[in-house]
Amino acid sequence: MSGLRISGATKRYGDKTVVGRLSMTVEPGVVAGLVGPNGCGKTTTLSLIAGLITPDEGRISVSGYDTVVSPLAAKRNFGFVPDTPSGFEHLTVREYLELYRNLYRQPPARYEERAGVMLEAFGLLEYGEANLGELSHGIRRKVATTAALSLDVPTILIDEPTLGLDPEGVVVLRRLVRHIGSTGSAVLLATQDLTFAERVCDHLFLLYDGGIAADGSPALLRERYQASSIEETFLAVTGMGRRIDDFERRLDAFSR
Amino acid sequence: MISSGAWTLFRANALCLMRRLRPVARTSPVLSLLALLAPAALIVGLAWAGWRGAATLAASNDGASTAVVLTVGIVFAIVGFNVQHVSSADRSLDAQIRSAPLSRLGLFMGTVGIPFTICCLVVSILSLALFVPLIYVVGAPPYTPIHLALFEAAIFYAAGAVGEVLKRVTRRQPVALLALPPLILSWAGSGLTTGGGAWPGIARPLGHAVLNTTTDPALRLTGGLLLLLLAGVGVWISVAAFLDFPEQQTFSHVGRRLRVPGSGFGVVSSVALKRMGRNRSVQRHTLFVAFVAGMLSCLTSALLPGVAQVAFGGLLLLAALSVAIVPLATYGADRDSSWFWRSAPVSFVTYVLGMVGASFCAGILVVVVPTATATLPFFWVGRGPPELGVVVVVGVTLLVATGAGFLVPCSLENASEQVLSYAAFGASLAGVFTVGSWVAPRLTVLGIPELLVVAGLTLIVAGLVVAAAFLREHERRKA
Numbered sequence: 202m203s204g205l206r207i208s209g210a211t212k213r214y215g216d217k218t219v220v221g222r223l224s225m226t227v228e229p230g231v232v233a234g235l236v237g238p239n240g241c242g243k244t245t246t247l248s249l250i251a252g253l254i255t256p257d258e259g260r261i262s263v264s265g266y267d268t269v270v271s272p273l274a275a276k277r278n279f280g281f282v283p284d285t286p287s288g289f290e291h292l293t294v295r296e297y298l299e300l301y302r303n304l305y306r307q308p309p310a311r312y313e314e315r316a317g318v319m320l321e322a323f324g325l326l327e328y329g330e331a332n333l334g335e336l337s338h339g340i341r342r343k344v345a346t347t348a349a350l351s352l353d354v355p356t357i358l359i360d361e362p363t364l365g366l367d368p369e370g371v372v373v374l375r376r377l378v379r380h381i382g383s384t385g386s387a388v389l390l391a392t393q394d395l396t397f398a399e400r401v402c403d404h405l406f407l408l409y410d411g412g413i414a415a416d417g418s419p420a421l422l423r424e425r426y427q428a429s430s431i432e433e434t435f436l437a438v439t440g441m442g443r444r445i446d447d448f449e450r451r452l453d454a455f456s457r
Numbered sequence: 458m459i460s461s462g463a464w465t466l467f468r469a470n471a472l473c474l475m476r477r478l479r480p481v482a483r484t485s486p487v488l489s490l491l492a493l494l495a496p497a498a499l500i501v502g503l504a505w506a507g508w509r510g511a512a513t514l515a516a517s518n519d520g521a522s523t524a525v526v527l528t529v530g531i532v533f534a535i536v537g538f539n540v541q542h543v544s545s546a547d548r549s550l551d552a553q554i555r556s557a558p559l560s561r562l563g564l565f566m567g568t569v570g571i572p573f574t575i576c577c578l579v580v581s582i583l584s585l586a587l588f589v590p591l592i593y594v595v596g597a598p599p600y601t602p603i604h605l606a607l608f609e610a611a612i613f614y615a616a617g618a619v620g621e622v623l624k625r626v627t628r629r630q631p632v633a634l635l636a637l638p639p640l641i642l643s644w645a646g647s648g649l650t651t652g653g654g655a656w657p658g659i660a661r662p663l664g665h666a667v668l669n670t671t672t673d674p675a676l677r678l679t680g681g682l683l684l685l686l687l688a689g690v691g692v693w694i695s696v697a698a699f700l701d702f703p704e705q706q707t708f709s710h711v712g713r714r715l716r717v718p719g720s721g722f723g724v725v726s727s728v729a730l731k732r733m734g735r736n737r738s739v740q741r742h743t744l745f746v747a748f749v750a751g752m753l754s755c756l757t758s759a760l761l762p763g764v765a766q767v768a769f770g771g772l773l774l775l776a777a778l779s780v781a782i783v784p785l786a787t788y789g790a791d792r793d794s795s796w797f798w799r800s801a802p803v804s805f806v807t808y809v810l811g812m813v814g815a816s817f818c819a820g821i822l823v824v825v826v827p828t829a830t831a832t833l834p835f836f837w838v839g840r841g842p843p844e845l846g847v848v849v850v851v852g853v854t855l856l857v858a859t860g861a862g863f864l865v866p867c868s869l870e871n872a873s874e875q876v877l878s879y880a881a882f883g884a885s886l887a888g889v890f891t892v893g894s895w896v897a898p899r900l901t902v903l904g905i906p907e908l909l910v911v912a913g914l915t916l917i918v919a920g921l922v923v924a925a926a927f928l929r930e931h932e933r934r935k936a
Contacts, residue, residue: 214704251556254704276558283552291473303465304557332476345553358556 204228204387205250205279205356209259212245219245221411222259227389227404229355232382234398235391236431237408238439243391244284246408247360250389251281264355277305279356280349284364286341290334294325294344297333301348315351322373323347339365350377357381359390363397375401399431407438414438462559466550466567470873478865478877480932495884498891503587511594514668522664523657529584529605530612530660531753533577535779537616538745540576540879541697544569544872565698572872577613579880581606588667597669604675607682608663614689615640620745621696627741628703636696643688647681659685721803725811726818729791733819736790738869739783743823746779751830758834769835770847776827777820777851781858782869784820785878788812788926789866795933805930813926816862820855849911853893853918857886860922863929889918 205227212220220242227233235243248254250261252272261268264278289297302312320326323343333341342365350357362378363371378401382388392398398405399419407415407422415422415438419431428434436442514521549568559567585602592601618636625633648658659681665671666678718727733739750772757768791798791812798808828851861882867874893914900910 248552251552253552253555255701273558273560276556279556281553281556283556285551287553288549288551289469289473289554291476292469296469296472300465300469301553301557304462304554304559306558348553 203264203355204231205389206262207246207250207259208261210246210249210256210261211258212242212249212254213257218411220249220256223412224259225406225413225416227356227387229387230382230385231403232378232388232390232401233404233406234402235389235406235408236393236395236398236435237414238441239393241408242411243408244360247281247358247389247391250358251279251283252276278354279358280305280352280354282342282346282349282357282359282362284360286338286345287333291332293330293332294320294336295329297344298348298351302351305352305354307353311353312351315353316347319347319351319377322377323370337365339367339370342366343370346374346377350381354386356387356389359388361392361394362390363392363394371397395431395435405431407435409439462557463563463567463571466554466559466564467571467873470568470572474873474877480929483932495887496880499583499883499887500586503583504590507587507590508594511591514591514595522668522670523661524664526605526608526660526664526667527657529588529609531749532775533580533584533609533612534616534619535746535749535775536580537573537577537613538620539742539779539782540573540872540875541569541617541620541693544573544870544875549868549871549873562694562698565694569697569872570694572876573617576872576876576879577610579876580613581609584609592667592669595667595669597666598675600675601666601669604663604666604678604682607679607686608659611682611685611689614686614693615643618689618693618696621693623741623745624738625696625700625703627737630700630703633696633700636692639688639692643685647685650684651677651681721807722811722814725798725803725808726815729787729812729815730819730822732790733783733787733815734822736869739823742782743780743826746776747827747830749779750776750827751834754831754834758837769831770844770850772831773828773847773851774854776831777824777854780823780827781820781854781882782875782879783823784816784855784858785862785882786867786869786875787816787819787859788862789868789874789878792866792868799934805934806927809926809930810923812930813859813863813923816859817855820858821852824851824855846911849915853889853915854886856915856918856922857889858882860918860925861885863922863926866929 208224210223252268263275266275268275422434426434426437622633622636644658645655651662653659653661865878865881867878
């Protein structure tokens with residue numbers, strides 16, 4: 202019972218259903234991506250898995266632990282990188298990593314070794330003693346990514362992995378995620394960056410209107426929708442292609 | 458009971474707070490020195506006041522001893538409620554830490570519980586500084602301060618529990634109301650077992666013990682106080698840490714539309730004011746203070762008409778101190794949108810003045826409601842409006858809160874930040890009133906009209922607040 206399983210998860214805010222009867226599985230060793238337009242429920246889905254909010258219906262389990270019934274056991278089995286960086290503005294990078302490791306009660310030697318390698322890869326070694334509040338958004342995102350990806354856990358969740366990262370950081374992250382997947386961990390990332398998702402993910406879930414509109418490997422999806430890229434597939438699935446054509450016509454009318 | 462995760466989180470928060478004080482010390486060294494000296498001065502001042510008032514209180518009647526203990530209880534209730542109900546274990550942390558394997562109790566203790574308890578200890582030490590000399594003078598048993606401290610802690614935690622219940626009820630979780638009967642029953646139970654009756658409950662035998670008027674069995678009193686404390690702490694922890702917190706509705710009705718004025722100052726102040734006005738914590742808090750002020754006002758005007766005027770002034774000051782969290786937190790709540798104001802075509806001066814205006818106006822606006830509820834019963838018994846001195850004191854209190862909010866900013870959800878901001882506020886307030894009460898009589902002796910002296914000193918305080926705001930914002934932008 203390892204990996205990540207969601208069955209019939211639903212989340213409503215008042216009358217609005219943000220995530221509706223969502224079911225999906227991410228097996229160990231698989232890098233999966235949640236892609237979809239703004240407001241389709243990507244971040245809500247990750248927040249449900251991370252235990253930040255509770256589902257109104259359905260079940261979510263991480264490594265076999267139900268996130269509602271056994272939240273602590275479930276949380277010990279994943280690391281999470283949110284889309285907003287840490288709020289501990291007056292802690293240094295090293296102090297923040299130590300705090301995060303302490304909360305997970307991970308052995309220091311192994312964690313620090315992994316964190317050291319990642320900090321070096323992200324070009325952050327010189328920022329070790331800098332306060333988080335003094336760093337740019339992108340660097341803080343790299344710190345948050347290092348904190349979570351240095352954990353020895355079977356599942357990794359990343360919300361908007363490329364948000365704020367420089368091209369070098371994106372390349373490092375891509376290799377890191379692929380490496381983590383190859384070591385047998387399940388990785389689920391939610392992203393708007395379709396190019397990144399296509400290059401990194403083994404499996405994509407196209408979210409639309411709170412549910413899964415299509416899923417499969419990037420190659421399978423392209424083939425199914427006879428598209429040359431995931432971007433085209435995405436537009437075909439969501440029907441947004443027509444809206445964009447209409448927008449371009451109206452834009453032309455502006456310039457005349 | 459407190460997990461290592463909770464301690465880790467608390468230590469990280471405490472470290473951040475200490476580091477936040479560094480730029481404050483650079484910005485205002487005089488105030489920092491004052492803040493260091495003020496607590497010691499306050500303890501000495503309270504001990505002196507306790508010593509001086511001992512003889513008067515010792516000679517007073519049975520009702521006075523109960524009233525003294527009830528007054529202490531009210532002060533602790535208001536402080537406990539203030540600290541608890543506006544803080545949030547969830548909102549003060551980012552998503553990465555919240556998703557870490559930390560139990561709900563650990564998360565609560567690390568962010569709200571430990572700072573709340575420290576706050577209780579600090580206020581209790583101040584209270585004991587006042588009461589220990591009194592207890593010594595009247596010859597009460599040496600364990601009486603422990604009894605008093607137990608009572609204060611019980612009231613503090615019970616008020617925290619009530620604050621949490623109110624927060625949840627207004628977020629559509631009426632089941633939280635089930636936490637109130639144990640608190641009421643424990644009060645009545647402790648009163649009945651110690652011979653104080655259901656009302657005023659344990660306050661009567663404790664009052665007797667403090668003023669050494671009659672000797673009630675100490676063991677029975679200890680038992681009653683422990684019952685009260687256990688109920689308060691138990692309910693506080695159960696509601697705050699174990700009951701699921703209702704999630705915020707994402708699409709909620711926000712009230713009247715924001716109308717943005719044309720001037721830069723108007724834009725900054727109206728946006729900041731509207732933001733605080735739409736905050737449900739602020740609305741709940743103001744209503745609670747208004748309710749407490751109204752209730753105390755009704756009781757005083759009906760039962761103690763002889764001291765109505767003095768009580769009225771005290772009530773208004775208590776209300777101003779309670780709602781001071783609003784001017785204190787206005788600048789801190791605006792931290793996340795400071796990038797917007799920096800990039801907008803609004804000058805540095807306009808922004809700072811707009812924020813000072815918004816903070817002070819927010820304080821004035823929230824003090825209006827409790828003032829109204831406190832005033833009406835006094836008008837009913839035929840007393841006039843408050844004296845000018847009380848109005849000035851309330852105004853200066855809110856001004857100082859505005860200044861302290863700039864020097865040590867706090868947000869409405871973060872309990873640790875609030876405790877620190879309130880400490881800075883208390884120190885500044887003590888400093889301002891000590892200096893004011895020393896300077897004012899000397900200027901009046903020189904023949905300067907009293908009204909002019911008061912106006913001049915108030916203007917100086919306003920000037921200091923504006924200067925502190927400029928320096929702090931300058932420091933922030935430089936960083």
